[in-house]
Amino acid sequence: MDVNEIAKQYISIAEEQFGSMCSDWNYKGVEFNDQGPHIRYYPDEKNLTISLNENVRGNEVGLHFQLAHEVCHLLYPTRCAVTSGFEKTTVLNEGISTYFSIYAVQQFGQEADVIQNLKEHNSNYYNALAQTCELLQKDDKAIIKLRSIQPMLNKITVSDFELAGIDIPEPLKLSLLDTFS
Numbered sequence: 001m002d003v004n005e006i007a008k009q010y011i012s013i014a015e016e017q018f019g020s021m022c023s024d025w026n027y028k029g030v031e032f033n034d035q036g037p038h039i040r041y042y043p044d045e046k047n048l049t050i051s052l053n054e055n056v057r058g059n060e061v062g063l064h065f066q067l068a069h070e071v072c073h074l075l076y077p078t079r080c081a082v083t084s085g086f087e088k089t090t091v092l093n094e095g096i097s098t099y100f101s102i103y104a105v106q107q108f109g110q111e112a113d114v115i116q117n118l119k120e121h122n123s124n125y126y127n128a129l130a131q132t133c134e135l136l137q138k139d140d141k142a143i144i145k146l147r148s149i150q151p152m153l154n155k156i157t158v159s160d161f162e163l164a165g166i167d168i169p170e171p172l173k174l175s176l177l178d179t180f181s
Helices: 003-018 060-075 091-108 111-121 123-138 142-149 158-163 170-177
Strands: 026-033 038-042 047-053
Touching: 003 026, 003 060, 003 091, 003 142, 026 038, 038 060, 047 060, 060 091, 091 111, 091 123, 091 170, 111 123, 123 142, 123 170, 142 158, 158 170
Parallel strands: 026 047
Antiparallel strands: 038 047
């Protein structure tokens, strides 16, 4: 299947689970490069693409992992289409993207291996995933509820949890809203 068709399927699933895409950017599809996976912005045209690492072309699990992760970032881009300024990414933002990546690799029976790899080699993503899973265990609709209050995930505040009716411990809220590093 074509990678752009897979992206469309993931976008549909992600919007169903986490809320609609909200952006002044126009999504133009998937591209490959020699860099790490990211959202590539074209400010002059107000376009963006999902940019995947070239090395995943022959690696189905890696392709689905990267693609699903970046699809979540499409829902709430961190760059402003008007000012071109970037926002700091929160733990929750990276956690939900990693959570969706794990969802994507389940079809290959690879989720345990991928989680172990994150734990050993990318502890910041593993920790963001663990905290996000803790939130979703308390309320599996938490992301949709939070985004109904504040659609841009990086702009969610502690008070938004209360407004959304999500009762989790204060330290978890603060940790989820911390800047991802």
